[in-house]
Amino acid sequence: MTGLLLPTTVVGSYSVPDWLERAKDEFYQRRIGRATLADIHETAIKAAIKDQERAGIDIVSDGELRRDNDVDYFLERIAGVELPAPVKEHYFDYHTAVVREPLAPAEAVAMGLVDDFLFTRAQTIRPVKFSFTGPFSLAKRICNEGYARADDLVFDIAAILNREARVLSAAGATLLQIDEPFLAGYPEQAALAVKAVNAVVDGVQAEWALHICYGNRHARPSWLGHYDFLFPAILDARVDQLLLEFARKGDDDLALFERYRPPFKLGLGVIDVKNEAVEEPELVAARIDRALTVLDPSHLSINPDCGLRHLPARTALAKLRAMTAGAALVRSRYM
């Protein structure tokens, strides 16, 4: 979408400063109000975008700074999902979420994500990527009392997200990303997750990315393993690129791309987001070079393994700078 060779982007989240964490906690403790917190969020998002621009990132995001975590922001916007205890002790905790009866038809549910996109787009002239958590992972965080078949809940959420994606697309969003942070914990359900992803993207005019990692809760992996569980089911995903983590795990799984030759591009994770040591640009370049032994450069985009939310801001910025410098090193050989 940028026309660039080896475009750089983020997965989504950006460093959450201590003061923002405190503000979010204070919101739940009723020490500050919703409007004040919204103001704080907007200021933090502007700073996050500025940092990405300073680092030379080609496609930027809002840093997902409004979101407490990867789930709650979406579940609390879906009518019919109950949050029995809406006040949390720590903002990053997950809500307990319950669905007691089938969700309302998608046409009746507006999550309002488009306002977040419009705000971000107004802050930058760079291309913007807008991400949201996918139906499989959202359903996994819900206590299902409303559906006889758990899969039906997944597809009803997919329909709601599809409607939201159509609104985003109509508002000008050209690059959308689905995150499935829990899929690696349920490898036997990869086919179901892919079907649900396809239901989300169905009929939406946008370039679609899908991100699957091994978890980044509290900067720790939630599972360990290899991406072979995704194949061959993932080959049916109607997405334009698949963003995976390679920096922390190593590049054994590149062999999967050599073997299956998937139709989508690879978003290559070259920055370890669970380690505060900043990579050298040469190391980033070496990681890209290894991927290039398997894939054509036109089939590669460059990103961190996952979101940067748990890294201190200076480290996050330094890592993004190393990433863009490393990508530039490789790119220069093709110029």
Next chain:
Amino acid sequence: MPVRLELRSTGRLRKANGAAVRTVLGSLEQALTDPALDLATLRIVCDWVQYKNNFREPVTQRPILDGDDRERVEIAIDLRRASVEQAPAEGNAEPVVLEPWGPMSASLVWSFNALYWKALGLWEALSGRTYEETLPGGESDARNADGARESILRLFRVWDGLAARRALPDQLHVLELGVGNGNQARVWLDTFRAVDRELGRDYYRRLHYLLGDYSRHLLELARGRLGRHADHISTLVLDALRPSTTLGFLRYKLFFVYISNTYDNLPTDEIARIDGRLYAVETRAVISAERAATLGVPSGELPELIRRLLRLGPELLAEAEPQRFPDRLDAVRFWAAVWDVLGLEERYVPLPPLDEYVIAPGVHGDALRSLVEGAGDVRMHVSNGAAASFLDTLPLLHPHGSLECHDLFVTALEQYDHSFRGPGKYDGSVVNWVNGSVLAAIGRRRGFQVAFRKFAHRAGSNITTMTAEVRE
């Protein structure tokens, strides 16, 4: 003007020694009638210090510094000793001061503590007792087959689940941090092998049990006791405060970390909330003039000689000062004598803003906010060393791994109101109860559920079991 009197260890009043406590309180009441006393600047706290060897005088004064003209003082009374010992006579000579004021975690008492573990063999040679024989009851609660079986069965359930999903690695790593003399490891490994045979899992073949300790002496001892498991163990000298520096290669790989009676032996600060304000407790190591005179070294030479002892250890000190210490055991004897008379003076200074106070690398005092804001006046340990060790161990845990720790834990801040929690001297080491609430608060922020329960396998034990597992 009210006098603030904090009477802790209230349980003692109801026990047999209650009469002695009431005697001290009676004397106190009498003393307070002295019209020369400015009661507005006075605060009195009474503890029952259960450690026979400790760092306190029966009655001490602690200045409370507020950074203004107010000069407040806390009178601290050890009820156990004040009832039977005379307070030092007025006009005593100044003590020998061994270090400037500072947080307790920076005190040289921790150098003594480190020396004890480093030169334990020499200490034992002098005392004629192994360190485990100095424990109450003569053995550690860690050596308990029932407790080991419980944790092993839990581990097997995790492994069975991962094996069913083909997600179990070939090598199964377990770490014991702070190994004692190896008896715990022997009990655990024997039990593990028995359970494995019983259930037919073949996990023992894949097991790699790592023993990490600061003391090479203890590691050698432990290895000697684990001969039958020799193919499954590795011993590593490591600093319990920073296990990751040695074990970084095991990041996310440890399925089980076992820690016994280690956290209570790591450096800690204390903080206090007095009349709603937060203070850091500063200390300095001293030896009273009277006791210094018993050491056979001119007072003026003591601080430097003690610094050399801590820097060189008794063996090299004896080599460096053969006139004074003809034999290395003479140097050990000096070490033990100094340790015996070593005291700590205390004062209160304003605590910096919590977000500027460092609990452990990467964790600032904000993690204490909910604790201290939720409590009334309290004096508590920060357990900085335990927090550092705990936080540096968590990244080593496999996503399905767990940490189990047997130690002396304070699990609710009000427990500080009922008993003295340290510091005390335990043989040649320092002991402080570990503030479990601090570990729970910071563990939670790192995504771990931290739980406490009384040690279930020996009645009357002071030991608490802490577990930490990943939470969603």
